[in-house]
Amino acid sequence: MGKIEIETIVNRQRSLFQSGETLDVTFRKQQLTLLKGMLEKYEGEIYHALKNDLNKSEYEAFTTELGFLYSEIDFALKHLTDWMKLEKVATPITHKGSKSFIHKEPYGVTLIMAPWNYPLHLAIAPAIGAIAAGNTIVVKPSEFTQSTSAILSEMVQSTFDASYFTVVEGDKEISQELLEQRWDYIFFTGSSYVGKIVMEQASKHLTPVTLELGGKSPAIVDKDAKIDLAAKRIVWGKFTNAGQTCVAPDYVYVHEKVKLKLLRAMKKHTRSFYGKKPLENPNFVQIIGKEHFNRLNTFLTEGEVVHGGCTNDEKLRIEPTILDKISGNDAIMQEEIFGPILPVMTFSSIDDVILELKQKDKPLALYYFGENEEKQQQVMTRISFGGGCINDTLYHLANPHLPFGGVGNSGMGAYHGKYSFDTFSHQKSVLKQTTKFDIPFRYPGGKLAKAVVKRLMK
Structure with a gap:
């Protein structure tokens, strides 16, 4: 896959996102349900791929890869409506007559870069959060686990439209091509060394990142x-x-x-x-x-x-x-x-x-x-x-109620459960002001206004 093909994928996903189709809660739940059905349909092939790449038994593949994903999808489906609700927050007395809200807004076109050690789990788990939050997704799996990367690509392509969710396979040159694109969010799991490269590339477009790295625990x-x-x-x-x-x-x-x-x-x-x-x-x-x-x-x-x-x-x-x-x-x-x-x-x-x-x-x-x-x-x-x-x-x-992530050299940002939704959502602040009256002391002029403002704000 070349630069032009990658640019085409990103542009198509941006067009889809800008259409507003991914914003609806029903759409998001449908995609999560499709994702779970996809994993169930390909479960046998997944076991085979993980056996080829890492010699994982079915037991270890289920407990460390698939089982977690099923639980995460179910948790997101159960709570998504509540997560998406407009959040009303308190407003100080200086803002009398107004109301304050937080909108949970998707970032847009997201890139998820997955490692080789849990090649299915760590590719799909962030995608669950990205879907729940209303984004489009490009997943770059590791080239070191070729069997799992291949089945991941096959099952995503057969389940989702590429303008919404797709997999891009390839080596580090493909990763570099991907990082040169303008993304709205990048989620990377891997080494601290590569994490620094990802962050440097993201900075060129001021793209926010989550870095799930490592360290000596x-x-x-x-x-x-x-x-x-x-x-x-x-x-x-x-x-x-x-x-x-x-x-x-x-x-x-x-x-x-x-x-x-x-x-x-x-x-x-x-x-x-x-x-x-x-x-x-x-x-x-x-x-x-x-x-x-x-x-x-x-x-x-x-x-x-x-x-x-x-x-x-x-x-x-x-x-x-x-x-x-x-x-x-x-x-x-x-x-x-x-x-x-x-x-x-x-x-x-x-x-x-x-x-x-x-x-x-x-x-x-x-x-x-x-x-x-x-x-x-x-x-x-x-x-x-x-x-x-x-x-x-x-x-x-x-535990989906606990955030998972690093600090300092071990990473930045967190996910799992609601924290995955939050990671892929911008918290947009909105104040709705009344037009029934207008408080005069907010405007410059007069000793009384100055006295009132100092009394309220000190």
């Missing part, structure tokens, strides 16, 4: 944590999708008094989930490509392997691996791992952990395990991060 296990449960939830959150999850626990801080107990429990639960020979487990997710596989392999030489550590070059698989004797200066601690390797470090004082984390880039997620409510609040309030859990991992993503 810590899990902190305090001495009073329920260790066995903490270990189970940490290895589940870490090794789901072979660690290729933006909010996976990137590393663990564990209190020195419970470290050995935690290591034993994590090894036990890892074996329980993936077997004694995970490389032979037909459902263990593979690494996305050779370059990423080689990068992860270099980390296996650091510290001491206490569990796992084996690899399969042909199948691009790395065992769920736990590393001990890691320091903050090691290479594995300098960048997001994004793979099934879990470094473990110790601490003796939670204050030291808080101080250290405050000096790092703000992570996308943080997980604290401990029973003391004062310490829970201390960690949650003193450390800045996108979102997280107390005594769990990942689960905050599945």
